[in-house]
Amino acid sequence: MTTVPTSAAPAGVIHDIGYKPYTGQRYGRAQIIRALYWYSLRSAFGIGRSVRARIIPSLVCVVMMLPAAISIYKVATTGGDPVLAYDRYAYTMFLMAVVFIAVAAPEMVSRDLRHHTLPLYFSRPLRRFDYPLAKLLALATAIILLEAVPLIVMYLGVIASATSGSGIWNQTKQLAPGLLVALAYGVVLAPLTLLIASTTGRRAIATGAIAILFLAATAVSHAMEAVGTHTVFVQNGQTIDPNATPVPNGGPPGPGPGPGGPFGDGAVVKQTYDPIARQGGLVDPLRLIEGTRIWGLDATDGQIPNPQNLGVVYGLELLVLTGLTTSGLFQRYRKVGVA
């Protein structure tokens, strides 16, 4: 609207140069969440950032693929099963997951805290919980991709050299639990690590804290397993404990193991576990998943002591951990300051 100056004295004039506000269609919340999710997912793998950001994710992905590649080669040349079973894959390669998550989680949330960009996000039509939701989904997806893609690649490579339909069906039956584990890794580890990372804007501290969490927990539960494990030799129905310490009486050492020695004929090595070994997994998120898998899927090839009747506890703790950390993450973003 042009206002005509009414007096001879210089007056202000507002010119209509055709400015029109945008009145067309606007995307809604769902679109914002999707855009944030997609951006975060890409940044977890370093895509869309500088070359340096891609080094660690690439390295980790390559190492994750190695057993798959070796398995494909082996099955193609000599047949049989993959070198690393699908459902054991994730747990065996746990170090890669730790490194990946310890770098990706701070990448997602600590950067925004450091550069104070949260007010920019929240001054858009974004509900308060949309931000952590998008980040959570993105990190969970990234972890699932990291764990599942090697499995799928291995599966496809192995069935390519399959000779019969039953072979393919066999592989498929083995793949399914592996994918379940991958899913569990994403769903359980994402909120836990995001919660830790969201407490600080300094990525170094967040990475360090996540690394310490996992490695210390693994160390503790490994130790608990180690001390609760007894290796016994069973010979002729008689159990001989090779680790028995001689009684410090000052007298002559007691008689050695029975005739024929502990490695005589018919000796079989068995491992028995104290309750302490079975409880070891409760302090480590990774063992928690493994323990739940053994209990839930009635697996026989567990890489940690079979929890047996503690299996329910494992499963419950898994659920509680996931729930607590997820709600903790959302609570964290309820109040966001400008500084």
Place this chain on the structure above:
Amino acid sequence: MSTPAVVAPAPATPATATNTVELTNTTRWYGNVVAVNDITMTLGPGVTGLLGPNGAGKSTLLHMISGFLAPSRGTVTVGGVAPWRNPDIFRTVGLVPERDSVYAFLTAREFVTASAKLHRLPDPEAATRRALDMVELVEVADRPIDTYSKGLRQRAKVAAALVHDPAVLLLDEPFNGMDPRQRLHMMDLLKRLGGEGRVILFSSHILEEVERLADTVQVVVAGRLAASGDYRSIRRLMTTRPHVFVLRTTDDRALAKALIESPAVQGVELTRGGLEVHASDHGTFTRQLARISRDAGVGLREVIPADESLESVFAYLVGA
């Protein structure tokens, strides 16, 4: 349209060889982007202002002079030695970086004292006191730096850079975040230090700061050195652009008619604020103006050179 590099007459006091900063064909590129493009200049005693818009390469130049960046081509020397990979230059050079480079958990006194000790001064406490006095930080010197405002932090940085009495002082955007009073005080300090014969180089994109403080101006635009010297001399040397004067007289139109006959005058315009005269030849016009107006019978009330400010010089250089 290329801007000619213009150089003002040499400064009165010759620079001493021990602390002159010399750049010769200095170039720095990052991949395809040329940040500094073939700059040759010499910095002597007194205050030199490095003026340029953001992205012109001022910080890059300062980093090269202080040894934190190597030139891709050409040479940079401070007192005859190249500063790259040579921490010894900091015996005579003090640097005030633009970034927040303080140890936030130390107090200003501890911070400056640490600087003094790192310079291996014989009496660190006395040097600290002197430096804190110079920047007027004594009252708040015993509070941790992370409780300071931005202006106080800048002062702490300057104190740490001054503690070893450097002959060369490099400041990157030193007045950022300072309020007017702090700025005036810092300018006084720098002027005083420059007057003592030190080589002071500071960068800024704010014209008033450079106008007020610098004895010599180096204008950097898009990586090239567009102009050097005293800005008034630069203006005079820019003959391709006419000088603009605004005259307030008793009879603008009559004087306009008389002026347009002179070959030194390129154009006249009657404006609400007075008679605007575009003179192609500054010297001739100023000499002729009084006679012409007297002959025309017009009284001169005010003669104002309308664009001698650094702003117009700058705008010209940047716009071209």
Place this chain on the structure above:
Amino acid sequence: MSGWYNPTIARITLRALLGRKRALLLVLPGVVLLVLTLALKAAHLTSPTWPGEVLGRVGFSALLPLTALIVGTSVLGAEIDDNSILHLLATPVSRASIILTKGVVGSAVTVAFAAVPEFVAGVIAMGKVGGFAVGLGVGAAVGSVVYTGVFLLISTVTRHPVAFSLAYVAIWEGLVTNLVSGAKYFSVEQYALGIANAFAKDPDLSPHLTATTAVILAAIATGATLTVASTRLRSFTLAGDA
């Protein structure tokens, strides 16, 4: 005179290291180890292999590198991150002196938070101050020094030293050295275990290097990493803002 150890730098580095959130992270691994050891001791277990297993292998493969990582990446990395390194670099102090001083501080703090807990845990586990405990302490101390050198070097090469150091510990020390037999000559964990075994003579530590080899390689590694770090620090570059 280039000088060697610089007390001013040491004091500032120490204050910066211990006065922040990072300090909390530092204490954790050692505390975890001690609590674990006490718990296991209290359980009166019969198997005598657990001290070697837990304190040796688990302590040396988790506690030691983690603590060294937090410390080693902070002594230089934190200052590079918040640009306060400029204040230090804008002085005539030689870059070698800076690296050496920070190396000393980093090693000392890591020894305090990793090697000492190892020693104490060893005493608790064995019930006496014997070869085992001393071996753990000394091995961890040497490991602290070499790790500090490695992480200092990583700090001069990248702006995200924690991430890359973690990748180094997980991929190199955690994976490659277990798979490739030649890698043990380049593994800090193996140096530490080898030296520890010289005192402890405990097969549960399962070292792959003899003590003399370990000492020599550790010395070489320390010298090499610190030298390269000094060289890189001399070329420290500030990318221009404008």
